[in-house]
Amino acid sequence: MNTCDKCCSCNHKYCASKVSLFSTLADKDLEKVVNLVTHKTFEKGDIIFSEGETFDKLYIINTGSIKVYKFTKDGKEQILYILKEGEFLGDLNLLKKDIFKFSANALEPTSICVIQKSDFDSLIKTNPEISIKVLEYAHDRISSLEDLIQTLTTKDVEVRLATLLLNLSKAFGVKTSKGIEISLPLTREDMANFIGVTRETVSRKLSAFQSQNIIDIIESRTILIKDINTLRELSDT
Amino acid sequence: MNTCDKCCSCNHKYCASKVSLFSTLADKDLEKVVNLVTHKTFEKGDIIFSEGETFDKLYIINTGSIKVYKFTKDGKEQILYILKEGEFLGDLNLLKKDIFKFSANALEPTSICVIQKSDFDSLIKTNPEISIKVLEYAHDRISSLEDLIQTLTTKDVEVRLATLLLNLSKAFGVKTSKGIEISLPLTREDMANFIGVTRETVSRKLSAFQSQNIIDIIESRTILIKDINTLRELSDT
DNA sequence: CGAACATTTGACGGGCTTCAAAAGTCGTGG
DNA sequence: CCACGACTTTTGAAGCCCGTCAAATGTTCG
Numbered sequence: 001m002n003t004c005d006k007c008c009s010c011n012h013k014y015c016a017s018k019v020s021l022f023s024t025l026a027d028k029d030l031e032k033v034v035n036l037v038t039h040k041t042f043e044k045g046d047i048i049f050s051e052g053e054t055f056d057k058l059y060i061i062n063t064g065s066i067k068v069y070k071f072t073k074d075g076k077e078q079i080l081y082i083l084k085e086g087e088f089l090g091d092l093n094l095l096k097k098d099i100f101k102f103s104a105n106a107l108e109p110t111s112i113c114v115i116q117k118s119d120f121d122s123l124i125k126t127n128p129e130i131s132i133k134v135l136e137y138a139h140d141r142i143s144s145l146e147d148l149i150q151t152l153t154t155k156d157v158e159v160r161l162a163t164l165l166l167n168l169s170k171a172f173g174v175k176t177s178k179g180i181e182i183s184l185p186l187t188r189e190d191m192a193n194f195i196g197v198t199r200e201t202v203s204r205k206l207s208a209f210q211s212q213n214i215i216d217i218i219e220s221r222t223i224l225i226k227d228i229n230t231l232r233e234l235s236d237t
Numbered sequence: 238m239n240t241c242d243k244c245c246s247c248n249h250k251y252c253a254s255k256v257s258l259f260s261t262l263a264d265k266d267l268e269k270v271v272n273l274v275t276h277k278t279f280e281k282g283d284i285i286f287s288e289g290e291t292f293d294k295l296y297i298i299n300t301g302s303i304k305v306y307k308f309t310k311d312g313k314e315q316i317l318y319i320l321k322e323g324e325f326l327g328d329l330n331l332l333k334k335d336i337f338k339f340s341a342n343a344l345e346p347t348s349i350c351v352i353q354k355s356d357f358d359s360l361i362k363t364n365p366e367i368s369i370k371v372l373e374y375a376h377d378r379i380s381s382l383e384d385l386i387q388t389l390t391t392k393d394v395e396v397r398l399a400t401l402l403l404n405l406s407k408a409f410g411v412k413t414s415k416g417i418e419i420s421l422p423l424t425r426e427d428m429a430n431f432i433g434v435t436r437e438t439v440s441r442k443l444s445a446f447q448s449q450n451i452i453d454i455i456e457s458r459t460i461l462i463k464d465i466n467t468l469r470e471l472s473d474t
Numbered sequence: 475c476g477a478a479c480a481t482t483t484g485a486c487g488g489g490c491t492t493c494a495a496a497a498g499t500c501g502t503g504g
Numbered sequence: 505c506c507a508c509g510a511c512t513t514t515t516g517a518a519g520c521c522c523g524t525c526a527a528a529t530g531t532t533c534g
Contacts, residue, residue: 070383073391073400073473080383092376101383131368138375139329145382146307146317146338152389153433154310155523157490163310188513196390198491203514220499220513236310392491394522425481435523440482457481457531481530491520498513504506 016113018086019060021133029127036119042066042106050103056117058090064110065185069193070102079194081144082107082186084171091117092138107185152196160195161205162234165215169225180225181218188220253350255323256297258370266364273356279343287340293354295327301347302422306430307339316431318381319344319423321408328354329375344422389433397432398442399471402452406462417462418455425457 016022016033025033039062042048048059048066065084069077080102083089091098097117124130151163165182173180184191188206189199206223209215214231216224225231253259253270262270276299279285285296285303302321306314317339320326328335334354361367388400402419410417421428425443426436443460446452451468453461462468 070387072387073396074393076390076392078386078390080386092372092379101380128365131372135329135368135372135375138372138379141379142329142375142382143338145379145386149315149317149382149386149389150307150309152386153313153315155313156311159310187511199513200492200515201490204490207514392521424479436481437483437524438522441522444482475534477532477534479530479532481528483528484526485524487522487524489520489522491518493518494516496513496515498511500509500511502508502510504508 016060018062019088020086021088021130021137024129024133025127033115033123036115036123037113038115039111039113041109041111044106044108046106046110048104048106048110048112049100051100053100055091055098055100058088058115058117058120059104060088060113060115061085062111062113064112065107066104066110066112067107067186067190068102068104077193078196079190080148081141082171082194084185088137090120090134090137092134107190157195157197157201158205158208159234160197161191161202161209162231163237164191164195165223165225166228166231166235169228173225176224178224178226179216180228182223182225184221184223253297255299256325257323258325258367258374261366261370262364270352270360273352273360274350275352276348276350278346278348281343281345283343283347285341285343285347285349286337288337290337292328292335292337295325295352295354295357296341297325297350297352298322299348299350301349302344303341303347303349304344304423304427305339305341314430315433316427317385318378319408319431321422325374327357327371327374329371344427394432394434394438395442395445396471397434398428398439398446399468401428401432402460402462403465403468403472406465410462413461415461415463416453417465419460419462421458421460423458 016030016037022030022033037060042064051070061083063085065082067079068081068083068089069079072078081089089104124134151160154160154163168182168184168186169180172184173182175181186194187199188202192199192202195202206215206217210217212230214225214227216226218224253267253274259267259270274297279301288307298320300322302319304316305318305320305326306316309315318326326341361371388397391397391400405421405423406417406419409421410419412418423431424436425439429436429439432439443452443454447454449467451462451464453463455461
């Protein structure tokens with residue numbers, strides 16, 4: 001975990017402009033943002049923050065991806081969000097500081113831009129249109145949580161896994177002539193911790209999908225979706 | 238489902254002032270709000286809105302309570318929120334209209350104040366401090382969903398039910414000399430659909446809690462919590 | 475009072491978890 | 505560059521808990 005190396009050459013212009021939150025800003029305002037940004041890099045598995053810490057920063061993923069998770073009451077990890085390049089995580093509480101109610105780890109080598117909450121707050125005062133973007137962000141987070149609840153409460157595990165694969169294909173998939181190829185930053189256990197089952201169950205169900213010719217497990221972290229229609233039928237929505 | 242009866246005598250002053258969203262408004266602004274409000278009453282079981290409808294209104298619970306739910310992919314009802322007197326449900330998307338991604342029913346005779354989204358939007362323009370309240374509301378909704386996910390993904394059903402009972406005691410409980418008495422607007426099936434199990438399982442686990450002297454089922458909809466500490470130990474957090 | 479609905483309780487079966495072990499993959503250092 | 509150890513993935517077998525089905529008892533409300 002080092003402070004500043006990859007991104008410093010661009011003087012943060014890159015990471016600040018990448019996030020939609022700042023997309024409405026004029027160049028000179030963007031420059032102001034850039035001056036507020038500090039930079040950190042994380043190795044795979046590094047803890048970015050932990051539940052209970054004071055939530056006084058805003059995290060923008062520059063490269064890489066992270067998992068944001070909470071522990072269930074019987075001690076298992078439940079993933080809430082997977083965030084990748086261009087996405088960010090911040091608190092909505094513009095007034096008082098809060099504490100993190102979840103933890104986050106890097107899934108791969110990841111560089112993150114950090115803005116102090118206090119700096120962000122004063123930024124909003126001079127650029128109030130950002131608060132609309134913050135509301136859009138809140139809306140997206142609520143939608144993603146409501147969708148996750150729908151998935152988690154669906155009893156049929158094959159349906160849950162099909163839904164996960166479809167979501168992952170949107171975020172990490174690349175179209176090829178043979179189908180959609182997904183390079184996963186997630187382990188089987190991560191996938192399991194996202195849909196609320198054990199790693200063994202994920203492994204078994206993926207094997208089942210493979211023998212039904214729905215997917216092809218090229219390598220354990222590279223999955224080819226051969227028959228997206230069957231996945232969609234399973235997941236419907 | 239009638240339009241306007243109970244509340245009209247107060248000219249909506251009561252319901253508008255009850256919701257925290259408008260707590261910062263001066264009296265004359267509150268009066269403006271009041272003029273924008275229409276009123277509806279629902280009987281137990283009535284549908285308030287359904288998934289897929291256009292989301293162009295803001296709903297404030299005046300009296301009674303409602304359940305907000307989504308269907309899982311295998312057709313079961315999953316409750317997302319229970320809302321009661323003074324709480325409200327609205328869309329966060331201030332710009333474009335959206336559609337409801339969930340449905341809502343009245344749990345008991347319920348009166349609801351309705352504000353058109355377009356009216357609310359212009360209200361925000363003249364009273365921008367309301368947007369901060371909207372963000373607080375978004376924050377609460379996100380927190381409640383993240384907590385619900387934690388509960389739903391905890392495998393131990395007794396822990397899930399203990400957590401539900403504690404939450405219900407906060408919302409509907411009244412302290413008595415014997416413990417906390419909860420008058421539930423929820424059926425066993427509603428409770429089951431909140432924590433993702435069947436009604437039979439809820440029934441069985443409640444009986445088990447009763448024989449462990451943790452609760453007392455006075456009537457099926459009236460539960461006395463005799464030993465809140467054991468419930469807290471189960472639910473920890 | 476009676477019909478519709480809600481709750482409780484029992485018995486059984488299935489699917490996921492758990493435990494276990496083997497095979498595969500990754501990264502580091504000699 | 506390869507070898508070794510740590511970690512990840514796969515697969516098997518057994519057990520348990522919840523869901524399903526069913527029936528009896530309670531409750532509510534016209």
